[in-house]
Amino acid sequence: MLSDHKLALFLAQKSITKGNKGTLGLTIFIMSLVFVNSVFVSSLFLGLTNTINDQIINTVYGTVVIEPKKDEKFIDDVYSLKQKISRVPGVKGVSAQYIMGSVMSYKDKSGAWSVYSINPDDEITVTTTHNFIIDGEYLSKLDENDILLGKEIAGGYGGDDESRSLGGVKTGDSIDVLFNNGIKRTYRVKGIFGVNFQRSDNIAYISQKEMTSVTGMEDKASQILIRTEDVGNEGQFIKQFLELGINEKIKPWQDYASMVKEITQSFDIISMLISGIGLFVAGVTIFIIIYMNTISKRRQIGISRAVGIKESVIINSYFIQALFIVMSGIIMGLLIVFYIVAPWFIAHPLDFPMGSVSLLILPESVFINATSLIIAALAAGLIPSMMAVRETIIESMWGD
Amino acid sequence: MAKEYLDPDETGKQALLKILNLCRTYIMGEMRVPALQNVSFDIGRKYPEFVAIMGKSGSGKSTLLHQLGFLDTPTSGEIIIGGKNVLKMSETQKARFRLERFGYVFQEYALLPELTALENIYLPAMALGRKKDEYFKAAREVLGQVGLGERLDHRPREMSGGEQQRVAIARALINKPDILFADEPAANLDSISSKQVLELFRKLNREMGLTVLMVTHEPEDRNYVDRVIWLKDGELDKMEEK
Numbered sequence: 001m002l003s004d005h006k007l008a009l010f011l012a013q014k015s016i017t018k019g020n021k022g023t024l025g026l027t028i029f030i031m032s033l034v035f036v037n038s039v040f041v042s043s044l045f046l047g048l049t050n051t052i053n054d055q056i057i058n059t060v061y062g063t064v065v066i067e068p069k070k071d072e073k074f075i076d077d078v079y080s081l082k083q084k085i086s087r088v089p090g091v092k093g094v095s096a097q098y099i100m101g102s103v104m105s106y107k108d109k110s111g112a113w114s115v116y117s118i119n120p121d122d123e124i125t126v127t128t129t130h131n132f133i134i135d136g137e138y139l140s141k142l143d144e145n146d147i148l149l150g151k152e153i154a155g156g157y158g159g160d161d162e163s164r165s166l167g168g169v170k171t172g173d174s175i176d177v178l179f180n181n182g183i184k185r186t187y188r189v190k191g192i193f194g195v196n197f198q199r200s201d202n203i204a205y206i207s208q209k210e211m212t213s214v215t216g217m218e219d220k221a222s223q224i225l226i227r228t229e230d231v232g233n234e235g236q237f238i239k240q241f242l243e244l245g246i247n248e249k250i251k252p253w254q255d256y257a258s259m260v261k262e263i264t265q266s267f268d269i270i271s272m273l274i275s276g277i278g279l280f281v282a283g284v285t286i287f288i289i290i291y292m293n294t295i296s297k298r299r300q301i302g303i304s305r306a307v308g309i310k311e312s313v314i315i316n317s318y319f320i321q322a323l324f325i326v327m328s329g330i331i332m333g334l335l336i337v338f339y340i341v342a343p344w345f346i347a348h349p350l351d352f353p354m355g356s357v358s359l360l361i362l363p364e365s366v367f368i369n370a371t372s373l374i375i376a377a378l379a380a381g382l383i384p385s386m387m388a389v390r391e392t393i394i395e396s397m398w399g400d
Numbered sequence: 401m402a403k404e405y406l407d408p409d410e411t412g413k414q415a416l417l418k419i420l421n422l423c424r425t426y427i428m429g430e431m432r433v434p435a436l437q438n439v440s441f442d443i444g445r446k447y448p449e450f451v452a453i454m455g456k457s458g459s460g461k462s463t464l465l466h467q468l469g470f471l472d473t474p475t476s477g478e479i480i481i482g483g484k485n486v487l488k489m490s491e492t493q494k495a496r497f498r499l500e501r502f503g504y505v506f507q508e509y510a511l512l513p514e515l516t517a518l519e520n521i522y523l524p525a526m527a528l529g530r531k532k533d534e535y536f537k538a539a540r541e542v543l544g545q546v547g548l549g550e551r552l553d554h555r556p557r558e559m560s561g562g563e564q565q566r567v568a569i570a571r572a573l574i575n576k577p578d579i580l581f582a583d584e585p586a587a588n589l590d591s592i593s594s595k596q597v598l599e600l601f602r603k604l605n606r607e608m609g610l611t612v613l614m615v616t617h618e619p620e621d622r623n624y625v626d627r628v629i630w631l632k633d634g635e636l637d638k639m640e641e642k
Binding site: 003004006007010014015018019299300303304305306307308309310311313392393394397 | 466469471472473491492495496498499500502504506510511512513514515519523524526527528529555571575
C-alpha cells in the first residue's frame with residue numbers, strides 16, 4: 001500500500017514538474033481567484049454587518065439599554081440607578097437620555113426630528129459620537145442655549161437625504177425648535193456631527209440642564225444606555241442588573257438591531273449564493289482542466305496500465321495533482337487576500353449608508369471557504385480520472 | 401524465474417502458455433465483428449521459444465497478442481499459464497500478474513513522456529513495490545542487456561526511435577518476466593535499428609531463457625524466430641517450425 005502511494009506521488013510529481021508549466025500556473029491562478037472571490041464576498045458582507053453592529057453600539061445604544069417599566073413613560077430615580085449600574089464590574093459607562101420629539105426650523109426649511117438630552121460627560125463614556133464632529137464643537141455639561149445637530153438634520157455635509165434636511169445649517173447659526181410639549185426655543189448650533197449612520201445622524205443633542213428647563217422634570221430619563229467593556233456577554237450583565245433589583249426593562253443592543261438581523265440574513269444568503277456559484281465554477285474549472293488533462297494523457301494512462309500500474313495508483317496520482325493545484329491556489333489566494341486585497345480595503349474603505357465598510361476576514365470564514373474549495377476541487381479532479389481508467393487498456397492506448 | 405515448462409506434469413511436458421478456442425468478437429453498433437475465432441496453440445512446451453505471429457493486415461495478429469497479454473479480454477476460450485486458466489483472475493490479480501510475469505514492447509515505444517529514460521525503465525519495478533536501491537540495480541542490469549548506457553536522463557522526445565525502443569525493451573525486462581510480448585517492435589525503426597532489436601530479442605531468448613511472442617509483418621523477421629504462427633481472417637492458418 002505504501003509503495004502504491006509512493007508511486008502515485010511519483011507520477012503526480014512528474015506530471016506537475018515536467019508537464020506544461022503555463023497550464024499549471026494558469027490553473028493555480030484561477031483557483032486563487034476563486035478562493036479570493038469567495039473570501040472577499042463573505043468578508044465584505046461580514047464587514048457590512050460588523051459596521052452596522054458597531055454603529056448601533058457606538059452611536060445609538062451602547063451594549064445594554066434600560067427602558068421604562070411597562071405602562072410608564074419615564075425611568076425615575078435616574079441618578080441612583082446610574083450609581084448602581086456603574087458599580088457593576090465591567091461597566092465602562094452609563095448615560096441617561098431624555099428623548100423628545102420636535103419640529104426644527106431654519107429659514108424656510110423645517111422638519112421633525114428627535115431631540116436627545118444628555119450629560120455630555122456621561123455620554124462620551126458610552127457612545128463615540130463626540131469623535132465625529134465635522135464642524136464646531138461637542139456639547140458641554142453647562143450648555144443651555146446650544147444644540148448639536150446630526151449632519152442629516154443640518155444638511156450640506158453629504159448626508160443621505162439632503163432634501164429632508166434644514167438645507168445647510170452651519171455652526172453658529174440659530175434654529176427654532178418647537179418641542180412636543182408646545183415649548184419653543186431658539187438654539188445656537190454649537191456643532192455638527194456625522195458618524196455616517198443615517199439613524200444616528202438624524203439626532204439632535206441638547207444638555208440635560210437645558211431639557212430640564214424645557215420639560216420641568218428632573219431625574220427622569222427615556223432610556224439609560226450602558227457600555228460594557230466587551231461586546232457579546234450582555235446576557236451576563238443583564239442578569240447582574242436584575243440581581244441588583246432593577247425593575248425596569250433591560251435589553252441587549254441586539255434587540256434594537258432587527259434591521260441588522262434582516263440585513264445579516266439577506267447578506268448570508270447572498271454570500272452563500274455567490275460562494276456556492278464560485279465553488280461550482282471552481283469545481284467545473286478543475287473538472288475541465290483535469291478532464292482535458294486525462295483526455296490528452298489517455299494514451300499514457302493506457303500505457304501505465306499496460307505495464308501493470310494499478311488503476312487506483314493512477315486515480316490517486318490525479319487526486320494528488322488536484323490537491324496540489326487547489327492547495328497552491330489557496331496559498332496564492334491567501335497571499336492575495338492578506339497582502340493586497342485586505343490592506344487596500346483598510347486604506348480605502350467603502351462608503352455605505354451605514355458607515356465606512358472594510359473587510360472583516362474571520363479565520364473560520366477563511367477555513368470554511370478553503371475547505372469547500374478543496375472538497376469541490378478533489379471531487380472535480382477525481383471524476384475524470386475515474387472515467388479515464390474505466391476504459392479498457394486498448395481503448396486508452398489506441399482508441400479514438 | 402519459475403518456468404512452468406521445466407516441471408513436466410503426468411501427461412508429459414507442460415507448456416508455459418496454452419490457449420484453447422480463443423475467440424474475440426467486437427460489437428460495433430448492431431454488428432458483431434469476429435476478430436479471433438477458436439484459436440488454440442501452445443507456447444514453450446520444450447524450451448523458451450521465440451515465436452512470431454504473422455498474417456495479413458486485419459488477420460487478428462495484434463488482437464491475439466492483446467488477449468494473451470491481458471490488455472484485452474477474450475469473448476470466450478481459455479488462456480492457461482502454469483495449469484491455471486488465468487482469465488478467471490480478478491482485474492487486480494491480472495494487473496499484478498502482468499506486472500510480475502509479462503513484459504511489453506509496442507510499435508510506438510509507449511514511453512511516458514514526462515519521465516526520463518531511466519524513470520521509464522524502473523517504473524514497473526517501482527509499481528512492484530521494490531526498494532529504490534533494488535530497482536536502480538535492476539535498471540543497471542537491463543540497461544547492460546539492451547546495450548543502452550547513455551542519455552538515461554533524457555526524456556523520450558530527446559531520443560532516437562531505436563533508443564526509445566531499447567528503453568521500452570529495458571522497461572519490459574526489469575521485472576524479469578516469463579514472457580515478452582512485442583507488437584511490431586521494429587515497424588517504426590530503420591533497418592539497422594530494426595536488426596538490432598530483433599538480434600536483442602534473439603539474444604534474450606537464447607541466453608536469458610526469455611519466451612518472446614512477437615507480432616510482425618516483415619517476412620525477413622522469420623529468420624530470427626523458432627516458430628511462426630500464421631493467422632488468416634482471425635483463425636489459425638498454419639504453424640511454421642523453423
